[in-house]
Amino acid sequence: MDCLKRWLLPLYYYGTWPIRLWYGHRLACRGCCPIGVVVFHRIADDKATPWTCSTEVFRRQIQWLRRRFELISLAEVQRRLRHKQSFRPAVHITFDDGYADNGRFALPWLLEQKIPCTYFVSVEQLQTGSSFPHDRAIGRFFPVHQPEELRQFAQAGLEIGCHSYSHRDLGPVTDPAILKKEILHARWELEQILDKPVRYFAFPFGQPENLNQQAFWWVQQAGYDAACSAYGAYNFPGQDWFHIRRIPADGWLLRLKHHLLFDPRRLSDSVSYGGLKLELSEQAKLPLGGQLHGPSSAKSI
Numbered sequence: 001m002d003c004l005k006r007w008l009l010p011l012y013y014y015g016t017w018p019i020r021l022w023y024g025h026r027l028a029c030r031g032c033c034p035i036g037v038v039v040f041h042r043i044a045d046d047k048a049t050p051w052t053c054s055t056e057v058f059r060r061q062i063q064w065l066r067r068r069f070e071l072i073s074l075a076e077v078q079r080r081l082r083h084k085q086s087f088r089p090a091v092h093i094t095f096d097d098g099y100a101d102n103g104r105f106a107l108p109w110l111l112e113q114k115i116p117c118t119y120f121v122s123v124e125q126l127q128t129g130s131s132f133p134h135d136r137a138i139g140r141f142f143p144v145h146q147p148e149e150l151r152q153f154a155q156a157g158l159e160i161g162c163h164s165y166s167h168r169d170l171g172p173v174t175d176p177a178i179l180k181k182e183i184l185h186a187r188w189e190l191e192q193i194l195d196k197p198v199r200y201f202a203f204p205f206g207q208p209e210n211l212n213q214q215a216f217w218w219v220q221q222a223g224y225d226a227a228c229s230a231y232g233a234y235n236f237p238g239q240d241w242f243h244i245r246r247i248p249a250d251g252w253l254l255r256l257k258h259h260l261l262f263d264p265r266r267l268s269d270s271v272s273y274g275g276l277k278l279e280l281s282e283q284a285k286l287p288l289g290g291q292l293h294g295p296s297s298a299k300s301i
């Protein structure tokens with residue numbers, strides 16, 4: 001199947017290129033360019049997994065992003081959504097989980113180039129040094145950052161966000177005690193480790209089934225500025241600016257291009273969670289077939 005996609009995606013991408021160009025131009029003229037927020041996980045040249053990207057491909061992806069987009073902070077993403085204006089294509093870069101391998105190349109390189117980045121870590125793994133269950137399930141035991149190393153990155157300007165306490169799937173969780181620990185206590189503990197405010201939360205796995213309305217309520221009550229999902233949707237000006245939708249990135253540059261340059265299938269977001277319907281603003285709706293886009297086929301962790 002993956003092999004088939006490798007053949008079909010270039011055909012689809014270049015076949016829809018004129019529509020993408022037209023759509024991008026029209027959105028820019030109207031000041032409602034969608035803002036892409038991408039999520040990486042592990043940048044390393046060994047022990048490849050579906051959530052690992054090689055350093056060379058990562059470098060090429062970031063260089064392509066720099067040429068095509070304004071690279072902005074998460075606070076700026078929210079400001080543009082709130083003010084309902086986005087005249088230039090823009091992207092924000094995030095990471096999930098907190099793999100120590102990212103400290104070798106990706107993070108120093110991004111900091112050196114002053115590229116804004118939000119780095120989400122899970123508190124229990126940070127405190128105990130244990131590997132993630134999704135890695136152990138495939139026989140990998142990737143190390144996570146040491147608290148002191150993460151503190152140094154935070155002091156160097158990296159925005160650290162919270163990726164829950166234990167990286168459990170919060171979608172089916174309604175027990176307030178668990179949500180409080182995973183969302184509120186996790187923030188307190190991470191702030192103590194970093195000695196800095198933690199402003200953003202990212203749901204583990206980030207697909208629609210991993211979100212729920214009670215959990216969003218707890219993210220707001222805990223004082224976070226935003227809650228991030230990762231089911232592959234755009235952020236349109238005028239949309240809810242508290243819920244930041246992210247697009248999973250992997251080790252294939254063409255897929256990143258396809259995701260970020262106005263994929264016609266992503267022009268509306270029909271995902272709802274906990275009875276709360278998420279819809280595009282009227283301003284962002286444009287006549288391009290009106291297809292409803294479901295959850296992304298790209299998985300995040």
Ligand SMILES: [Zn+2]
Pocket residue numbers: 096097163167204205300301
């Ligand atoms: Zn994760």
